[in-house]
Amino acid sequence: MKVTKFWLGQESMEERGSTSISDNVLELLHQGVSFNTTGSVYKSTSGSEFEFSGSPSEKAILSWAVLELDMDMEKLKQSCTILHVEAFNSIKKRSGVSIRKKDDNTINVHWKGAAEMALAMCSHYYDFSGKIKVLDDVERKKFDQMIQGMAVSSLRCIAFAHKQVQEEENEGEQVNKILKDNNLTLLGLVGIKDPCRPHVNKAVEACQYAGVNINMITGDNVFTVRAIATKCGILEPNEDINSGAVEEGEEFRNYTPDERLEKVDKICVIARSSPFDKLLMVQCLKQKGHVVAVTSDGTNDTPALKKADIGLSMGIQGTEVAKESSDIVILDDNFGSVVTVLKWGRCVYNNIQKFIQFRLTVNVAALVINFVATVSSGQVPLTAVQLLWVNLIMDTLGALALATEKPSKELMEKPLVGRTKPLMTNIMWRNLLAQAFYQVAVLLTLQFRGKSIFGVNANVNDTLIFNTFVLCQVFNEFNARKLKKKNVFKGIHGGKLFLAIIGITIVLQVVMVEFLKKFAST
Numbered sequence: 001m002k003v004t005k006f007w008l009g010q011e012s013m014e015e016r017g018s019t020s021i022s023d024n025v026l027e028l029l030h031q032g033v034s035f036n037t038t039g040s041v042y043k044s045t046s047g048s049e050f051e052f053s054g055s056p057s058e059k060a061i062l063s064w065a066v067l068e069l070d071m072d073m074e075k076l077k078q079s080c081t082i083l084h085v086e087a088f089n090s091i092k093k094r095s096g097v098s099i100r101k102k103d104d105n106t107i108n109v110h111w112k113g114a115a116e117m118a119l120a121m122c123s124h125y126y127d128f129s130g131k132i133k134v135l136d137d138v139e140r141k142k143f144d145q146m147i148q149g150m151a152v153s154s155l156r157c158i159a160f161a162h163k164q165v166q167e168e169e170n171e172g173e174q175v176n177k178i179l180k181d182n183n184l185t186l187l188g189l190v191g192i193k194d195p196c197r198p199h200v201n202k203a204v205e206a207c208q209y210a211g212v213n214i215n216m217i218t219g220d221n222v223f224t225v226r227a228i229a230t231k232c233g234i235l236e237p238n239e240d241i242n243s244g245a246v247e248e249g250e251e252f253r254n255y256t257p258d259e260r261l262e263k264v265d266k267i268c269v270i271a272r273s274s275p276f277d278k279l280l281m282v283q284c285l286k287q288k289g290h291v292v293a294v295t296s297d298g299t300n301d302t303p304a305l306k307k308a309d310i311g312l313s314m315g316i317q318g319t320e321v322a323k324e325s326s327d328i329v330i331l332d333d334n335f336g337s338v339v340t341v342l343k344w345g346r347c348v349y350n351n352i353q354k355f356i357q358f359r360l361t362v363n364v365a366a367l368v369i370n371f372v373a374t375v376s377s378g379q380v381p382l383t384a385v386q387l388l389w390v391n392l393i394m395d396t397l398g399a400l401a402l403a404t405e406k407p408s409k410e411l412m413e414k415p416l417v418g419r420t421k422p423l424m425t426n427i428m429w430r431n432l433l434a435q436a437f438y439q440v441a442v443l444l445t446l447q448f449r450g451k452s453i454f455g456v457n458a459n460v461n462d463t464l465i466f467n468t469f470v471l472c473q474v475f476n477e478f479n480a481r482k483l484k485k486k487n488v489f490k491g492i493h494g495g496k497l498f499l500a501i502i503g504i505t506i507v508l509q510v511v512m513v514e515f516l517k518k519f520a521s522t
C-alpha cells in the first residue's frame with residue numbers, strides 16, 4: 001500500500017511538495033500521524049533507510065509522512081505527552097488521541113479515519129494557505145466529490161481532523177476520558193493505493209470455473225470496493241448498480257433474517273462492513289446450505305474465520321489471532337493458493353472415493369465367492385491365509401497407489417459436492433456391482449469348471465483361482481483410477497508410483513505362489 005494522493009483543503013498536493021504547506025498545518029499533520037498510530041518507524045543506525053512496521057494502511061501513512069512531509073517521530077515524541085488514546089475500531093472506522101504539547105500546554109485531539117465518516121465530524125477545514133474556513137454545505141459537497149473521485153480510482157481514503165480543546169473543558173469531563181468528536185477541523189485527506197496482486201485475477205477466474213462463488217466483504221468505501229472488485233474480476237465491468245450485487249454493511253445488517261436469506265445469493269460485494277457483517281454473511285450462506293470458506297488477515301475477522309467451514313488466514317500479513325483461529329494458513333499470502341487448496345481438497349476426496357470403491361469391490365467379490373462355493377460344494381476356494389494376503393497387499397499397496405494420485409485439471413470441472421451429497425455416488429455403486437459381478441462370474445466358473453477347462457488337478461486349480469483373484473484386483477486398481485471416465489489409462493505415464501506399486505504387487509504374488517507354497521497352500 002502506498003499514499004498516492006494528498007488533498008490539503010481543496011488543493012491536490014502531489015505536485016506542490018511539502019515545502020508549500022504552511023507551518024501550523026504541517027505541525028498538526030505531524031502530530032496527527034505520529035501519535036495516532038499503531039505502527040512505528042525505525043531508523044537503522046548504519047544506513048539512512050527507514051523501516052516501518054504496523055498494519056499495511058499504517059505503514060503507508062507513516063512512510064508518506066516521514067519521506068514526504070519530513071516527519072521526525074523521535075523529536076515529536078519528546079515535545080508532547082499523550083493523554084488518552086482511542087484505538088481503531090472497525091465499527092466506527094476511526095482512531096483518536098489527545099495530546100498535550102509540553103512548551104505551551106495546549107491540548108489537541110486528533111482523529112484519523114475513513115474519509116466520509118471523519119468529514120461528518122468536521123465543521124471547519126484548513127485551506128491550502130493554512131487558514132481555517134467554515135465547512136458549509138457547498139464546501140462539504142466538494143469534499144464529498146473529492147473523496148468519491150479518489151474512491152472510484154480504487155484508492156482507500158483516510159482523513160485527518162483535529163480540535164484544540166481547553167484544559168478546563170477537559171478537566172470537567174474527567175480528564176479526557178472521552179475524546180471530543182464534534183466540530184473538528186479537517187486537516188487533510190490521503191488516498192492509499194492497494195494494487196491488485198498479480199495472481200488474483202487468475203485465481204478468481206479459476207475459482208469461478210470450478211463453481212466456487214467469490215464474495216468480497218470489506219471495510220472500505222463502496223466506490224473503492226466496486227473499483228477493486230471490478231479490477232479483480234469479482235464484479236462484471238458493466239454490472240448494473242441496482243442489481244443488488246453491491247451493498248453496504250449497514251443495509252445488509254438491517255434486513256430482516258428472511259430478507260437477508262433471499263438476497264444473500266445475489267450479493268457479491270459488501271462495503272463499509274463491520275466484523276459482525278462478515279459473520280452474518282457466513283451464517284447466512286451456511287444456512288442456505290453452501291460450504292463457506294473465509295480468507296482474512298485481521299484480528300477482528302476471527303468470528304467469521306471460526307464460523308466458516310474452512311478458515312484461511314494469511315501467513316505474512318495476518319495477525320497471530322487470525323492464524324490461530326483459521327484451519328489453513330496461506331504461508332505466501334498469495335490468494336492464488338486458494339486454488340491449490342481447492343484442487344488438493346478435491347483430489348483427496350476423490351482418492352478416498354476411489355479407494356472405497358476398490359476396497360468394497362474386493363471384499364464383496366471375496367465374500368460372495370467363498371460363500372457360494374462353500375454352500376454349494378463345501379470347499380473354500382480362497383483359504384484364510386490367501387484372503388489375509390490379499391487384504392495385506394491391497395490395503396497397503398493398493399491404498400498407496402490410489403491415494404498418491406496427483407490432482408488433475410479435470411477435478412476443477414467437477415460439479416460441487418455440497419454438504420448433503422453421499423460419499424458413495426451412484427456411479428460408484430454401478431462400478432462396484434458390475435466389477436464384483438464380473439469377478440464372481442469368472443472365479444466361480446474356475447471353481448466349478450476350471451479342472452475340466454484347463455485339464456488340471458484340484459491343487460493347481462486352487463492356485464489358479466488365487467492368482468486370478470489377485471490379478472483381478474490388480475486390474476481393478478486400474479479401473480478405480482477413474483470413477484467416471486471410460487479410458488482408465490489416461491495420464492498413466494504421470495503416475496510412476498502407481499505403476500511401480502502395480503509391479504511390486506505382481507512380483508510379491510509370484511514370490512508368494514512360487515516360493516511360499518506351504519504357507520500359501522499353492
Ligand SMILES: Nc1ncnc2c1ncn2[C@@H]1O[C@H](COP(=O)(O)OP(=O)(O)OP(=O)(O)O)[C@@H](O)[C@H]1O
Nearest residue numbers: 057058090093112113114115157218219220221298
Ligand atoms: N489505521 C487506520 N486508521 C484510520 N482509519 C483506517 C485505518 N485502517 C483502515 N481505516 C479505515 O477503515 C476502513 C477499513 O476498515 P476495517 O479495517 O474495518 O476493514 P477491513 O475489511 O478489515 O480492512 P482491511 O483491508 O484493512 O483488512 C478503511 O477503508 C479506512 O477508511
Ligand SMILES: [Ca+2]
Nearest residue numbers: 297298299301
Ligand atoms: Ca481487516
